Every structure is written in C-alpha cells, then in structure tokens.
Amino acid sequence: MTTAPARSAAATRTSTMAQALNTALHDAMKADPTVHVMGEDVGQLGGVFRITDGLTAEFGPERCLDTPLAEAGILGTAIGMAMYGLRPVVEMQFDAFAYPAMEQLFSHVAKMRNRTAGKLPLPITIRVPFGGGIGGVEHHSDASEAYYTHTAGLHVVTPATVADAYGLLRASIASDDPVVFLEPKRLYWGKSEWDPTAPVEPIGKAVLRRTGRSAVLITYGPSLPVCLEAAEAAKAEGWDLSVLDLRTLVPFDEETACEVVRSVGRAVVVHEATGFGGAGAEIAARLTEKCFHHLAAPVLRVTGFDIPYPPPMLEHHHLPGVDRILDAVARLQWED
C-alpha cells in the first residue's frame, strides 16, 4: 500500500460526507490520470447518491464511465483495465447489488496478485454504499461487510467521519491492492468540519474517538454516531466509555484494539449487520484470545438481528440503538 500524495490546498471546510467523498474522487482523478471512475449512473447523474457528481463534466465520459447495467461485467471490466495499468474506482449502486459480482470479486479481484505471484496486482477500489437507516425498501439496506472481511486478498475500509471519508478514500485509491470501500449510507448527509490538506493516513489504523475508563465500545462506519451517543448517555449510569472506531476491518488494527481492551477490561462490539458470523464475531474472538486475562467480562456484541433486513417502518427495531448498547454495557459483570 502506498500513501496518497499530500495536498497543498487551502484551509478547513464544512461539508457532508457525500461531498467529501466527491472531493476525494475529484482530487484523486486530478492527481493521477490512471484513476478511472465507473459504474451505473455515475456519469451525468452523478450517481444515485451524487458521490460522482461533476466528474464526467470535468474529466469526460471516458474517465467517469456510465457502464451497462451488470455488476459482474463492471467489476470484470475493471479487472482488465487494472491489468492494463489503470486504477479503477468502481461504484456498486447498493450493497445488495454487488452480489452479482461476487464471483469476480472472490475468484479474481481478491486472488489475482496471489495467483500471479505478485505480477498482476489489482489496484481497484470498489465503493459500496452500505448499511441501512435511510428508509430504503428491501435489498437497499444490506450490511455485507462480513462477506468481504472473510475473503483473503481484499482490504475492507469504512469511514465514519467526514474527514475519514476523504482521507480513507484517497488512501484506498492509492493502495496497490483491491479495497472494498464501504460508505455508510446514513452518514452521507451528516456535515462536519474537516481539513482537506491534512496528511492522508494509511489505511489500517483504528482511532479512539472517545476515551473512558470503564469499558470500550468497538465499532466502525454507520454505528459510530450511535456509539458516541451511547457513551454520552452512559455517563448518567456512571460508566465512562471509550469508543474505538476501527476504520479498517482488513487489515485489522489488532494492536490498538488490544491496547484499549487490556486497559479497560470490558468491551462491546457494535455493528448493524446480522450478528451471526458478522465482523463482530472475529473482533470478539480475536480480542478475547489476545486479551483473555485482562477481561473482566466476555466481549459482548450488539448487532442487527439474525434476520433479513426489515422493511423501512420497522428498521429502527433492528438497528442497534442507544438502549440496546447500554443494555449490553450493563451486562459487563460490573459486580465482579
């Protein structure tokens, strides 16, 4: 993995995550002519979430390509482009619509470097708007990260803040390995201040968003805000919670995660995907193995239920909320 070139531009700005992602694509395309954006409706429409807005106007329809409607074809074509030396950034319109491309992803994208003893690396970034909470009808709110994290050869990155959306996308595009870049749909429109000139951090580093001494909430992407909210609410119960934002699921920043778990001795992993076999299982199992004697309680998980994603009017019952998180914190065997 190489680090994206540092930028020279102006000062801090306030924008949505969608805008920061758009800026990242824009800057990456400007900095490197081999970066090509492609996908369904990414051209004149600017994507259904407008993340690619204006790219065709600035870089032309070849650099920001409206493809035919076929996800395996899109990813397969991107593979060929990467073999030629381009750096494709592919948009999958929604998580569930990446499923048709699973064979290309599992059997080629993830494996090509290894299959060719390093001769054909595939620097492809696959952007996937992911998760729920936006009132989408069925097939529009899946959280599919576990399919990716289990697949050796892929990096899996998911920003939770506006600044990270920019920085991690730049770093992902600069990576010489394929990255599945999961964009939390429900955070697209949240605004905050960020510095586009801040040095781009490499992918693979977790960050502590809040420091507390009672226990740690370990999370990523769409669930960060609810964890921060829960940590605030926990104060009333006398719990002082840390919140760890993983940012990258693969590579997993074991060092940082272990350090915080060892220091507080209690942890809850939070994500909205189905719990059974979810990314939280790996995190809990791994941290338990590495920090066993520092744990005052088992690492608990608060996740979506083991059900297909609910219809919009019921989705709030499925998504981890403050109460459900506090409930888990309460079960961290404080009496011990």
Added chain:
Amino acid sequence: MTTAPARSAAATRTSTMAQALNTALHDAMKADPTVHVMGEDVGQLGGVFRITDGLTAEFGPERCLDTPLAEAGILGTAIGMAMYGLRPVVEMQFDAFAYPAMEQLFSHVAKMRNRTAGKLPLPITIRVPFGGGIGGVEHHSDASEAYYTHTAGLHVVTPATVADAYGLLRASIASDDPVVFLEPKRLYWGKSEWDPTAPVEPIGKAVLRRTGRSAVLITYGPSLPVCLEAAEAAKAEGWDLSVLDLRTLVPFDEETACEVVRSVGRAVVVHEATGFGGAGAEIAARLTEKCFHHLAAPVLRVTGFDIPYPPPMLEHHHLPGVDRILDAVARLQWED
C-alpha cells in the same frame, strides 16, 4: 423443518460417503415425486463426483436434469420450481463455482419466506462439494461456509461421517427451508459401516464423537477426522480430549456446545477455511460469551491461513493438521 420419513429397508451396510449421498438422493426421489435433482453434469455422467450416479437412468432426465452451464440460472430456475411446489436438490460442481449464484442465494433463496410472510417457503437443498485436500487446482478447494452461515434464512449443514451424509441429506431435503449442504470432498471416498434404516435425525444437533475431560475440539465436516486423530495423539501428551462434531452450523446447537465447553473449560475450534471471519469466529465468540466463567483459557482457533487456497503441492501446509491442533491445545494455559 419436518423430519424425513423413516425407512423400512434392510440392515447395516458398508459404503463410501459418496455412495451414502447417492443412496440418500435415490431414496428421497423415490419417497417424494416432488424431489428433483438438477445441476451441471448430474445426468448421464452422474456428476463429477458421481453423487448423482444412476438417478437419470432410474428417474429420467426430467427428475435428474442436466442444466446449461450457469449457476445463477440453475439456482434461479430451482427457485421458480420450488415456487411451483417442487423440492429441488441443486448441485454446485465445486464451492467456488457457487459464487455466480450468490445474488440468487442471498437476495432470494435466503429471503423468500421472509419477503412473503411465509407464503413462499423455498424447500431447496443446495449441495456443494466443499473444502480441499484432494489435490485440486485453484478454485477447486475453497471452503466457503462463512458466506452461508452469515446469511439469515439459510440452514447450513455439513456431514462428517458416512451415516450422517445419508441422514443429514435426507433431513435437509425434507426441510421446508433452504439448506446449503456442504459435502467434504476429501471424505467422499472414506468407507464405513452405517445403517440406512436408522431413524433420520433432524438437522441442528451436534454430537460428541469422543468424550474426554481435558478440553474439547469443536469441529465439523472435513476436519472431523483430523481432530479425532489429534485427540488420539494427545493421549501421549496426557490430554484427554473431547471432540464435538457440530454437523449443522445453522442452526447452531448452542446447548450441546455450551454444555461440553462448561464441563471441560478449554476449547479449540478447528476448521480449514480461512480463519479471519470464519465460522470459528462465531463459535468462539458465542461460546465465550455464554461460558465465560467456565473457561480456563480463551477459546482458540486452528484454521486455514488468511490466504487464497494454495496450489495442490502446498495445500497440506494450509490445512490444519494434528501438530497444529496439538500446538493449540498446548496453549490452553494448562499451568493455571
């Protein structure tokens, strides 16, 4: 889930797992005219592993259908057949060749009952020869169970013995829900004695294959024999190991697993799939949560490495072997 009808036939026989599976298909087709077998080369050839041998001859090419070569088409067609009232048994030729069907699997097979409030259950059995150890070239030895276990709405079953191959396949076909039935390729040709008239057990029950008091090896499918071997070898080191064969990953038999873990206090989960985000992560995380205060050591995992499946001449380095298992057992903090 309904239980397959008990059979009246003769006595014990000795056969390979491949033969037992073939007998199960035969008996299921005979018992229920709605059972239809379909897939690539399942007809005159009898499948590349001969599991469907003779079915076309006995039941005709309509009941045992050689399909065109397209896995999404096969599974999608099976869905329509199930909607009409048939009970399709689909063969995917190798694990990695099930990937083209992932969208049909994730978005329809797993969800159809739920999407239609129970009106359209899909009693489809998807047989997948799985795992490695047979000297197959790339794409022929993937162990893909974690993609399935994480997908709510699917049952995931994997036999490790000849008797279970028969019984669990009958039970899976009889299930009114979709079952991904994972057949350990490298156990296909192992022979043993079994009783085809034994009552068919429902899916979802783990079984203790060996009872010991030091620790338990928790495993399934292709890794059962190596675990039993390791348990034998462990005697020399003074360890008396239990071996738990899960048989069904979804539903997960938490009760049985917890019982044995609580009783011995030490556990190692063994499977050949990539460890990161593998089924072992869920098992370890869940058992830790449920049995925390009974654990003398963290639940450890011995799995395939986090790499694409190796070429045949190197695969033995990847697959969990006796030594690697004993190594993990040794790390179960016996000094405590």
Added chain:
Amino acid sequence: MTVLDHRHTAAVPGWLPGATAPRTDPEPLLPDAAPVRVLGTPALEKTDPALLRELYRRLVVGRRYNQQATTLTKQGRLAVYPASTGQEACQITAALALQQQDWLFPSYRDTLAVVSRGVDPLEALTLLRGNAHTGYDPKASRTAPLCTPLATQAPHAVGLAHAARLAGDPTVALAMLGDGGTSEGDFHEALNFAAVLHAPVVFLVQNNGYAISVPLTQQSAAPTLAHKAVGYGMPGRLVDGNDAPAMHAVLTEAVERARSGGGPTLIEALTYRVEAHTNADDATRYRHEEEVAAWREHDPILLMERGMRELGLLDDQLVQDAADEAEALAARMRAEFHAEPELDPMSLFAHVYAEPTQQLREQAAQLAAELAAEAEVHH
C-alpha cells in the same frame, strides 16, 4: 419420451463433422423489421371492439392509478414510487394476456400490472409503502413478489413454467423486465434455460429508453433488444409498447404459443418512462424536455383515443364509465393509505425459518422486552 425431448429433434446431425447448416433456421426467430402496430393501421378494424373498450377503460384507470400513487408519495404515504406513467399499455396488457392460472413475475415498476391482475393497490404497494415486504399472497394471486434485484425474477419465471410443464399443467409464466435489466447475466441465463427447456414463459422487456439515467445507446448496441432472442433460439418480437391493442395481440399470441407447447418468446415493447425513475430521481440531469414532450404526443391513452375515435368507438358513456372507475380507484387508494399501517415488530422473527432457531427466539425475547419497556414509559 420426456418433455425435454424437443431438444433432440434434428439437432444432433448438424454438429457432426462436415455439417454446414445451422441446427435450426434463424429466419423465423428474427424480430419484426418494424414494431408491430395496430392503432393507425388496417389491423385496428379487425380488432374486437369489446377488447378495445376494455383496453381503453384499463388504460384510463391505470393512468389514474399512477397519478394517485405519485400523489401519495408526495404526501409521504409511500416511501418511494417508480411510476409506470406512459407505460400503461404494457402494464395492463401484461395482466390481460394472462389467464388466472398463469403467473406474473413483475419488477418494482410493475405494480400497475399487479393491480390490473386484481391485487388490491394497498397490497400491491406494501413494499413501496414500507410497512412490509410483499403485501399480497403470491400463491393466491399467482403473482411473484415485486422484484428489485434486476433480472433475477427471470429465471424464477422459467423454473415455475418448467415445473408446470412437467406437471402437464398449461400454466404460462410472464416475466417483466426493463431495457437495463437485459444487460444482467441473469437475463441471459434465464433466456437460455427457457429455450433449452422449451419452457412456457414469455419475457416482456419494456424498453422505456432509460435505466435510471443511462440511455439505451449506452446500454446496448444491438439492432433491437428483440434481436437478442435469436441467440437463444427463440422468436423475438418488436412492438409499439404504447399501442395497447398491438401489445395485447403480441402478448396474447406469445402466451398462447407457450401454452400450446411452442416454447418461449422474447418481446421488446418500445415505450417511454414519462416520469423520473422514481420520485427520488431528477430526470432533468440526463434528458431534455423536448424528448419527453415528443413522447407525450405518443402517449398510450392519446393513441388509443385517436384510434377509437376513428372507429367511432369512443362514446361518452365509455369515457364517463372509465373516468368513474378511475376516480373510484383513486378514492379507494386515498382512503386505504390514509390509515396508518399496523406494524408488528415481532413479525421480524416470524418468517425467517419455518421454525425460529434458538438464537432467533432469544433475539425475539430481547425485542419483546424492549417493546414492553417502551410501552411502560409511554403509559
């Protein structure tokens, strides 16, 4: 002999060494050189006046349905609505060409076809309202759930049709797709399976010019989408999708051909999506008003009115009856959607499996406890 035996007739010799001829004659598979039309052609006079009246009535009601659903969306009563405004001729004829035992496999845009089959609008729109996934009973209505993952319903239609044929049941399946959907692998695999299995299935592609923002020229370079049929060995038909009697004729012919053992057909209906992709879409980003205006002149109701007027069939009574029926439907929709839907959070666990797993039972208990706690707070 099995129903699969059609595959073996005269097929094999063509592939023996020295063969020069294709296995089957491609000529009859090639689509019409120009889209089939009835309105404005001599064929109109030969069409049953009762059918024309029925089509007119259904078109008017269908248009009103689209308008009312769009209004409900603006009022926040539907989460999202992909209108079929301008495509009503395709929608209503898809329903009309089927017999009751036949199955329809609609996409998200085809709720009008579902309603035209007799499903209550409230049930047809449940998915888009957001209170539950499928709102109708697929088995009772012989209508598969609205399908969102593009083209994935096509192989389902093939499978169902194939199963019916094996059972000797003269049921036909009709799969509805968009022009964009033809690019997906599932479309290809479904058509190939259908042809190889000789399944009684009809594929209706509503080519409305766009897949969200992507125009057909960026979707396909084929002469017409109907030409794709040749590559599967089934006949392709090209029809004016805004000409209701033409649609009805072509669909009925294909459905009856399938029913009588003639195998599958691919139909491309040329139509236009007059509204944006959904209420969430901004169509001005990718197309010009002039294009839309041109198609408004080729509106299925306008064309139908013109044709019926020529024949003197458009009497005041018919116009009034159609308008009344349309208003009655709209009123029913307003009333039905005015009520808040009843929601049962516990239903989330009810249909994941025939019997919930132990884990699901625990999770259900957790949610039940949370709901009870909330209820307590509210009392």
Added chain:
Amino acid sequence: MTVLDHRHTAAVPGWLPGATAPRTDPEPLLPDAAPVRVLGTPALEKTDPALLRELYRRLVVGRRYNQQATTLTKQGRLAVYPASTGQEACQITAALALQQQDWLFPSYRDTLAVVSRGVDPLEALTLLRGNAHTGYDPKASRTAPLCTPLATQAPHAVGLAHAARLAGDPTVALAMLGDGGTSEGDFHEALNFAAVLHAPVVFLVQNNGYAISVPLTQQSAAPTLAHKAVGYGMPGRLVDGNDAPAMHAVLTEAVERARSGGGPTLIEALTYRVEAHTNADDATRYRHEEEVAAWREHDPILLMERGMRELGLLDDQLVQDAADEAEALAARMRAEFHAEPELDPMSLFAHVYAEPTQQLREQAAQLAAELAAEAEVHH
C-alpha cells in the same frame, strides 16, 4: 469527442416516437450461413504457401504437445490435464493471429495456445502440475492466467482492450471460451460491454460439442452460437475450427478489424474434443465411440495434410522438420517435468497483499516454526 462517441452516431433518432427501423442494420451481423472453410475449397489456392507450412508445422508440434502432456499426466507429473487434442487448429491460430503486443485470455484448456505464443511448457503448465498457480509472467507474455471459473476471463479481456483503446494503443485482446462457457452470465455481460464500448476484443468460442458431459443441444437452442453476436450488435462468424487456414483467416480478420477501430467480433469455431474432458473424466459415460471416430476423420492435421498434398506443399522436408520440432518439444517437456519442482511453502504468504498484514506475518512465523521443527526431525 471521446472514443466512446461511436455510440451516438445515428442511434438516438431510431428510438424517438414513431420510429420503425432498428437502430443498426442486423444483416451484416448475422453469421455465415455455413462455416467458413479454406481446406477443400478454392480459397486454399489463394492462401500463402508459407502460412500453410507454418500452420502445418504448428499443428504437428501442437499435437505432440498434447500427447506429451497427456503422458505426463499418466505418469503423475501433472495433477490434471484438459487436453486440446483435436482442437489444435483453434489453439495455434489463436496465438498466430495475435501480434506481440496483443493480449491472450485463455481458459484451462488453452495451454497449447499459450505455448504457441512462446511461453515455456513448464511455465504454461505450472497450474496443472500443481506446484504454483500461474507459472508465467502475464505482463511479459501478454497472456492472462489460465482461467478456470468459466467465462470470467471474458470481461477482463474487454477491460484490457478498452483501456488500451483509451490510451491510443493498438493492442487487441483475444478471449478464448468453450461452448459451455457461453451459458454463463459473464459471457453475456462481456459481449455487451465490448459492443457498447466498441472495445478491440475478439471472442473465440471453441465449440467442441460438450461441456464435460453435456452436449451442445442441452446447452443452447440457438441456430449457432455465432448467432448470439447479433443480440449484442457485433458481427458473428462461424468457422470450421479444424480447418487451420480458415481459422487463421477469420481470426486475423477479426483481430485486425478490432485493431483498426472496427469493434469486437464473436467467432464460433466448430471443433471436437477428441479426448475426455480431462484425464479424470470418463467420456464413455456420455458419448459413443462412433461420434468420436467420425471426428477423428475430420482431424485438423489430417485435413491440413490432405489440403497441402493437393497443392503439392507437403514435401518430405517439411514433414521431417515438423516431426523433429515436435520431438524436441516433447523431449524438453519430459526433461523439465522429470525434475521435482522446487516448492517454497513460505511463498503462500508473499503475495496476498503488497505488504503482509500483521496477522499474515504471525501466520507466516507459525508456519516457519513448523517447518523448522520438521526439518529438525528430519536431520
């Protein structure tokens, strides 16, 4: 103006209201009514004798390659071998039609094409030997890894060709597939992308009659597989795949058309898999010896010899030279494969990512320790 602009020429008006004509003329896309042949036709005399000699030589060497690889398999020196015996005319012309800068996208059955491009047999067969995945450098040899997941290499070829075209580089990509592979969704998506992008790519389908045990009649009901081209808007060609000069002519024409901006072509080559699917397969389960025998009469080398003899081109010197070259290759293969391959277990971790993750470093350390312990035991 961009290279994508071809899409907009004369296309849009056809889809405005009132349009009756297809957007493009289907006629020129339709495949040849009978497979193209050169051997046994007047075209043979017009063919460059030097080319004919070259083809003959390569056919003889190719056949020997197949025999030797099959023998190595029997000796356990290869894990598995999918022979292209009987298909050598397709294999060698696929290599010959390409220039050095062009890319080949072969399937598992196409190692002869890879070797014909100049890759060493040992490297071309590494995958099938089982000591490593891809044995050659794809970039240096402009040859993608042998592809096992069917038809998945086709979109790769499209993407590479598209990227080359964007760069103004006259590189062409040739994707090789089997008849069974045309049923996969990826085949469809690749052809559609190729046509829409006007990519300089050629798809060569070697229709050898079977996909393992499944005969073409159960795979497709199309008049010919070449007819599939029409549905994508590209020309389809049908050619006798055992007629080397015909294969060479059709391939060269398509490759040069692609190179000069003429867009993609689909070629169906009629051939036959004389051996079983692989050494692990039992072909007697699904086909009759008579069928195989008939095709042995239509063998590419036999046909070539007959044709060249007619022209008086098959002199003793050529026969001897070809035989010598074939034996030299076979001897080299025997020697190369006699040596045990060097295996480096630690290589398992070397190329998962550009830099191994911390987890992979730990796992590598674990394996290294195991290997060290083993080595100790052995000393």
